[in-house]
Amino acid sequence: MPYLKPPLFAFVFCMLSSLAGAADKTPLTATQVLEQRCVVCHGCYDAPCQLKLEAHDGVVRGGTLAPVYDGGRLRAAELTRLFDDAQAEQEWRDKGFHPVIDQEKPKHGVMYRMLQLKQDNPLPTEGDLPSHFDFSLYREQTCPKQNDFNSYASKHPQWGMPFGLPGLNPEEHTTLTTWLQRGAPAPELPALTGAEKANWQDWETFLNAKDNRTQLVARYLYEHLFLAALYLETEENPAWFRLVRSRTAPGEPLDVIATRRPYDDPGTDRFYYRLQRMPTSPLAKTHMPYRFDRARLNWYRDLFLGDDWQLDAPPAYDPNQRANPFKRFEPIPVYARYRFLLEEAQFTIMNFIKGPVCRGRIALNVIDDHFWVIFVNPERLDPVEAGNFLAQEMDNLYLPTPRTGTLLDLFSWRSYAKANSNYHQARANYIENHSSGELRNLDIESIWDGEGHNDNAALTVFRHFDTASVVKGFVGETPKTAWVIGYSLLEKIHYLLVAGFDVYGAASHQLESRLYMDFLRMEGEFNFLLYMPEEKREALWKHWYRDSRKGSKQYFADNSGLNVRTSDIHFETDDPKTELLQKLRERIHGAQAERYDYRQSASADMAKAFSELEKATGIHNSFLPQVSFINVIGDQRDDVYTLVNNAGYSNIAQLFREQERRLPAEDTLTVARGFLGAYPNYFFQVNEKQIPLFAAELKAMKSRSDFAALKARYGVRRNATWFWRVSDKFHRISRAQDGIEFGLFDYNRYSAR
Structure with missing residues (x-):
């Protein structure tokens, strides 16, 4: 296709967009207009x-x-x-x-x-x-x-x-x-099916059983699912619910107990766990669907109550335990808790990504722009994860929780940091003392592979400057870092950044949460290093934390005792990190991430161009916004791909002066099929035959003016007359592709110029 000058190019794509959406001429209802233009x-x-x-x-x-x-x-x-x-x-x-x-x-x-x-x-x-x-x-x-x-x-x-x-x-x-x-009347909610009503009743009966064990399990479930968009029985136009605490019993009108945190004392001796129907439109930035059907209920019964563990008294709300889930839920077997978190691991991590903590640069500059996450095999839990060691160290596992809601809370920071250091020293000592006995060397079997059916075993996390995303599978080229997460780390992340995070809290609370998350990130990264050859570990760590201050270096020193753990993985190259991650990509169920693999839908020329973009690390990527959606149009094609700009940093171990640690020459680009990210920063529309030219122009960018020229040729400005036409198309495609996970995009980050 010959090059088109900007005005003509825009006109042609305006017409193509009109034709592409011509099949959908049904007038929008008031609710749909509200969703697609206002929400x-x-x-x-x-x-x-x-x-x-x-x-x-x-x-x-x-x-x-x-x-x-x-x-x-x-x-x-x-x-x-x-x-x-x-x-x-x-x-x-x-x-x-x-x-x-x-x-x-x-x-x-x-x-x-x-x-x-x-x-x-x-x-x-x-x-x-x-x-x-x-x-x-x-x-x-x-x-x-x-x-x-x-x-x-x-x-x-x-x-x-x-x-x-x-x-x-x-x-x-x-x-x-x-x-x-007409007074802006509320839309009428569709009637529930008989199966949904029955399931609703079964869940409330189970969650409010009077025996002590079920009461503790119900509390554990509530503290982990309070942000979930629950759906019962069906994925076809489901009714959405949330799990709440109520002063009123099942069958009575709800009287919601609204505490600042889900683990706060409800203020009444008798309360009930209830399902509240939510008359809301799903938003991509917050929507976290979670299946709550009869099969899930039966699985919970077997998982949590199948073993003969005991609890002598009903669970109490002890203020000394509110920041320590390891004490609070000690009677529930660790294996059951970890299996629960792993079964929907993407959802578990997504609570951190899509929960209230997710907004803002300071909240998110604690993670790299692109990294992969894997998990410890639940069938091969070490003694340090299986219960006994955690029971010994519970007093060192409490997490930052504000007590006054003022700057005075910062005076507690040293005690949190000291307790965390004590825990890791005890962990290192335990491993060192048991390295020749009950602890096995780490090998490929130590990593959970999803057991051939669960695609939550490999995840990719993207940071988009002030927002983030988590998706199933290993997406993109091999990242700089990876995390290995076991039970205790997964639980700490949830209680620090989800259950324990108060978006209305004072700056001191937000600062403490950010600082403590440094420890958790480094723990996940160090866990991954233990799978590397012993002689490679320190060099990798130093590369990840170039020009960092004392804290990250001290963390490595404090955990150096863990280096007695030997990796039994045989490496054949001088790049063991990439070699291991590629082995895991082949081995772990779902790690290939076919849903996001552009090769599944792109033509040969497109796939070649996209591949070259992903392999081209460099400063040209730094001119791109964080998340761009590309609409590729051809004679038989109307597809969407996402470009994710992954910014390079010398380290992310410091709270401020982020720009001083930027390394634009290390910026990379991830190309994903479909939609990735809730806050698109820009839309592009490119003819299928022009994708190689588009990619070549992108790689050749040397300045912001070059990017401005790229936008003039292919971009959709905020004030483009066809903006909503493209937006509607994207929502229509996303709804078809993403199904139960569909949510409305947010345009608050869309490029201003």
């Missing part, structure tokens, strides 16, 4: 003005200037979790939320007027957006109330909704404004 920016904790539109309750609640994410907060903030911290509209007004709809005069409501403001002042369709549009992560919030909207509109006439994106077309605008004029 894509207004969802979850980072919704501007806390205006969460993924649920009707969020529309009724309205907005507020108070931010959820505030890295400089000196004191823990008041909780404002939708569905938890207030129920009635007036309760939200008392918490400072202002309405965005007006039941008496709908056309006066903020939401109605925001939509009309965009209709009256559409964005310019050529060139970059004006500089007054601010899309930065910590931008100042502008949340006009109804009585000061005239002033807002006068000062910011181009700031109508959708903000910084094209306005709704006439049909969509009429659909949504008509809905607002």
